[in-house]
Structures are given as structure tokens and as C-alpha cells.
Amino acid sequence: MNNENKSNIHDFDFNLICEYFSLTERQGPGSREMTLKALNIIGAPGPNATIADLGCGTGSSALIIAETTKAQVIAVDIFDTFLQKVQQRAQTKGLNIHTLHASMDKLPFAPRSLDTIWCEGAIYNIGIESGLKIWSPLLKDEGHIAFTDATWLTEERPEEIENFWQEAYPQMGTIESNLKIIEEAGYRTIEWFVLPQECWTENFYEPQRAAQEVFLSRHRGNPTAEMLVENQRHEAEMYARYGQHYGYVFYIARKR
Numbered sequence: 001m002n003n004e005n006k007s008n009i010h011d012f013d014f015n016l017i018c019e020y021f022s023l024t025e026r027q028g029p030g031s032r033e034m035t036l037k038a039l040n041i042i043g044a045p046g047p048n049a050t051i052a053d054l055g056c057g058t059g060s061s062a063l064i065i066a067e068t069t070k071a072q073v074i075a076v077d078i079f080d081t082f083l084q085k086v087q088q089r090a091q092t093k094g095l096n097i098h099t100l101h102a103s104m105d106k107l108p109f110a111p112r113s114l115d116t117i118w119c120e121g122a123i124y125n126i127g128i129e130s131g132l133k134i135w136s137p138l139l140k141d142e143g144h145i146a147f148t149d150a151t152w153l154t155e156e157r158p159e160e161i162e163n164f165w166q167e168a169y170p171q172m173g174t175i176e177s178n179l180k181i182i183e184e185a186g187y188r189t190i191e192w193f194v195l196p197q198e199c200w201t202e203n204f205y206e207p208q209r210a211a212q213e214v215f216l217s218r219h220r221g222n223p224t225a226e227m228l229v230e231n232q233r234h235e236a237e238m239y240a241r242y243g244q245h246y247g248y249v250f251y252i253a254r255k256r
Contacts, residue, residue: 012228018079019218020228023211027057027082028121029199029248030148035064035120038146041191041252042116045071049115052076054104054135055122059086059097065118066095074098076107104131109138119147121248127171128178132185139255145187148195151175151249161242168235175249187253195248205236 021027045051049071053062056075059082066073075086075097083099090097102108104119105126117139123131128149135145150165152174165172173181175192182189212229219225 012224012231014079016225016228018081020211020215020232022058022079022081022085023214024204024207025058026060026204026207028148029195029204030060030120031195031199031203032064034148034193034195034199034250035061036068037193038250038252039065039068042144042146045069045115047071050074050113051116051118052100052107052109052114052138054107054117054119055125056086057082057122059089061118061120062086062097063089063093063095066090066097067093071115072098074100076100076102076104078103105134107135107138111137112140112143114138114143115140116144116146119145121148123147123149124169124171128173129181129185132182132187136186136255141255143255144190144252145255146250146252148248148250149178150246151178151194152246153194154245157245158242161238161245164238165246172246178249178251182251182253186256188256189251189253192249192251195250197243197247199248200239200243205239208232208236 047070049069051065051069051071052074053065054076056062056077059075062073062075065071075083077083078101080101083101086097086099100108104122117135119131126134132145139145150169150172152172155174179189179192212232215225216229
């Protein structure tokens with residue numbers, strides 16, 4: 001189907017998007033192994049460290065960080081439905097996670113109060129350049145930033161996928177361009193790595209199939225809900241066909 005008939009995820013009502021993605025464990029590509037890999041690169045935080053997980057969704061990253069570190073974890077999102085899910089999941093696991101309703105571009109943290117800012121799959125909402133500049137004053141000296149973002153992996157790619165992401169995420173850059181943004185924002189890149197394919201397929205797209213059936217049963221006959229599901233199915237098809245040209249990259253950097 002031609003991409004011209006598809007809508008961008010941002011074209012849908014936020015409440016509908018929130019309901020849809022609250023049915024899945026993850027709201028973006030990733031895995032426990034990749035979160036732990038990034039944590040290991042940063043090093044184990046002490047009991048007095050504070051880590052803010054921005055755009056936390058239903059808490060897939062925050063839960064892992066809380067399980068495996070002694071740090072104070074603050075899960076931040078603008079959707080209360082997601083934050084309630086985080087609390088429910090944390091209580092089930094016996095974890096102490098603080099939740100905070102806030103926009104990632106208007107955070108209430110005091111200057112130099114955070115040891116690490118974590119952001120898996122959400123920085124695109126305000127853009128890498130904007131996010132890194134806004135968050136820098138909140139980090140302690142030598143504090144860390146760890147985030148994932150959709151990134152072009154090849155210099156040349158088919159027109160169909162180029163047009164698809166130009167519509168969905170026009171700021172999407174290459175690894176080289178993103179590393180430059182990180183350095184110019186006042187950070188020193190420690191390491192970066194590309195998330196494996198299963199982070200998209202097995203952990204993100206496949207679990208959506210069951211969620212889509214539940215979501216559509218709740219909104220039977222609702223053309224907007226049906227279009228949202230169609231949009232997500234189309235995105236999965238695009239990855240199946242063109243996934244070699246782009247992927248999520250984990251960037252870990254230290255504030256200079």
C-alpha cells in the first residue's frame with residue numbers, strides 16, 4: 001500500500017495512542033540485554049545516585065534499572081496511564097520507583113541533581129539536539145546520558161523507506177551526524193551500539209499483534225482506531241522489508 005495513504009503516529013489522538021501502547025510491555029524497540037549492556041558501560045551507580053528515565057512508558061527500562069542497581073529511579077512521562085502501569089509493575093516486583101508526571105522538555109529537577117538521564121526510544125519527541133541541551137544543566141558534572149534513537153545505518157536507501165521516515169521522523173540522522181550533535185551539545189561519547197533485529201521484531205512488533213486484537217475489540221467500528229492499528233502494521237512491514245537501512249542505536253555519553 002502506498003505510504004501516501006498512511007498517517008504519522010503523531011496525527012492520532014494522544015489518549016488513543018496511550019491506550020494502544022499501554023497494552024504492550026514495550027513502547028519501542030529494545031530488550032533487557034541492551035539496557036543492561038548500556039548500564040554496564042556506565043558502571044554501577046551507588047545508593048545515592050539518581051537516575052531519571054524520561055519518556056518511560058510502562059516502565060520496561062525503569063524496572064530493569066531498579067532491579068539491577070541501588071540508585072533512586074524516577075520514571076517520567078506525560079501519560080498518567082503509563083505511570084500507573086509503572087507503579088503496578090514495580091509493586092508486583094517489590095521495587096521502589098518514583099513516578100513523575102512531566103514533559104521531557106519542562107522537567108522540574110534542580111540543576112545538577114541527576115547522575116544519569118535515561119531515555120530509550122523517546123528523545124525523538126523533542127529531537128536529540130534539543131533534548132541534550134535542555135537536559136545538560138540537570139546533570140551533575142561528569143553525569144551520564146543514555147538514549148536510543150532511530151538512526152540511518154546506510155548512506156543510500158530505497159525511496160519508499162526514505163519517504164516513510166521523512167514523513168514520520170524528518171530529523172532522523174546517521175550515526176555520524178548524531179555523534180556530532182552529542183559532542184557539540186557538551187558531551188563526550190563513551191560508546192554506541194546498534195540494537196539487534198529482534199529488539200524490533202520479537203520485542204516490539206510481534207507483541208503488538210495480540211494488543212491490536214484487544215484494542216480493535218474495544219473500538220469496533222471506530223475508523224481512527226482502525227487506522228492507528230493499520231499504521232503500526234504498515235510500520236512493521238516497512239521494517240521487515242527495509243530494516244537493514246535503519247535501526248535503533250544506543251548512545252552513551254558523559255557530560256563534559
